[in-house]
Amino acid sequence: MSLDLVRVAEQLPLLLAQLDTERATRGARLRAALARLTQEAARPERWAQRLADCRCRWPLALPLHEDAARGYAAPPPPEAYSVLAVDGSHIDVDRHAPARCFVLNLGWAAIHYGCDLPPELDSAAEVQPSSQPLTEQDSEDASHEDTIRGETLALLRSVRELHQLAQLAAALPGGHPRAALLDGNLGLWNVTQAPISRRLRERLIYDSGGLLPALNTLRDLAGAGLLVTAAYTSAPGTADVVHSLRVAACPLPEVVCTRCPGLSAPPRPCDVVGLTADADLFTELLAPGERSAVFLTRSRAFLRSDTAAAAPWYEQEGHAVAFFYLRLPEELARVEMPVWQAGRPEHVALLHTLLLDQCAKGPGYPIALQEAHEQAVITTVDRRSFAALLDREVRPSPGPGGTAKSRSKATRRI
């Protein structure tokens, strides 16, 4: 038996007791967090200064221009619009396979409403190494090399997704509002903080297929017409706003988390507003269909030496990440966008109403993202078929293929 469910079930009462304890404290924390949000929204300059001066590792967020303590209703959707969504999936490198390679599959959906344009639902698969090496040496350290697999492959995929989004967005017909959507987050911070070599990081950011050209393209398209760009996360676990409320609620004159009195005598003073996620806060604050104020992320990591890190490349290039939360009937979603769009109220309003319309058609989740996912998804059957194809094409001679471990898994014996 692979999982002893009886033993697992025996431990569930403890889990339920822990959840009850958390629920009991959650109500008080929620009331305190809402009160703190109202208080800080009334004096945004003080809040901003407090965040600017603080020394903590939390990702933070500040309201961009709007009152953070209220919700915003959407305008009616336009009669005609186009929505484009891109999603990706991959088969990772398997060292037990006869060849070390990966498959990256990008799927997309372009759907046009209120006009006669046909939808485009398609995908493109890429097998590597065929045009790029699987392992790349660093330019500064000969002993540092990156193999494109695991989390690095996931990074590459997110870069490819944004690049594909920009390319397809450029080909969208104009004449009516358009939206370009990704699943998840914009992925800018992920590339910045990943433990990869400088050469690979720069390739992922600055190469022709990298993040920066894609963001620049999307910015140009937004400037030329009504195109909005966003990354959509269903039921996010992020807590940037809650962290910012923690900073605001800190009793220290200057917030330095390494000097927190809660380190020696828990709980931390800021735990009074310490909700697990922003979703708790905004589910309470927003009515269905409303969005939150737009927030600007401040995701710089501050070192324990109290030295502030330099602004990441995307902030320096004018692509800082902003977001709002969107309250749907069933859940809360996080919608990320570049700051050049967040500062244009008509674009934010358009994105808001288009996402609501897409979620209504979903239902519950943007239909274009669903269809892009369906185009991108690599099923278990697909994975087995690819493994069989690889085995047939690559294995030099007949006989048992793969490693001893992979064969032992394929043939389970008693």
Added chain:
Amino acid sequence: MTASLGRVIEASIDRLTAVCHTLDGAPPLGALVVAEDDAPAIYAAVTGALTGGIDPGRRLAPRGGPGDGRAAVLAQNPQIPALLQTTFTATVTGHAGPGGEMRRYLPDAPAPVYALVRAATAVETAALCAEPDYLKLLLTAGPLADEVTAACLRRAAAHQPDSRAFLITSGRALAGLLAAEPDRLHAILRRIRP
């Protein structure tokens, strides 16, 4: 030559399945179709059509409100036609010999997969139906065989110079083939009565 309706995606000696080029583009029940495409022609009568999702793993969800017609649902969900396809099945009723002669029995091999399928011309229909041998194959066309046979005869009659005489001749042939199954015979005859 008529334009192709679809492409063979599955074939056996006695049946073929084709996917239509356009949604809801299946030929009518009993219509005679031809699969040829660089191979000797195989003639078949349409026995069924199905419109559904391309991906068998995705069920179609109900969409639209109680007052929304089909056009409204498709306008609200314009991606749906791209996710659907129409297929039709057909029972083989004959094939062309090496010299192009009409043979009203099963071919040596199935229709090639990916062969184009088109509607039979009036000349081809008349040639196939000139002798009633093909009826024996139609009568084994599955659970809807009687409906398919009747529909095929009704449509073929329209291509004959004397429809009434054609139906009477065909009825006599059926009487011989279904001598042991009078209920089936009468059901078909009721459906082709001029």
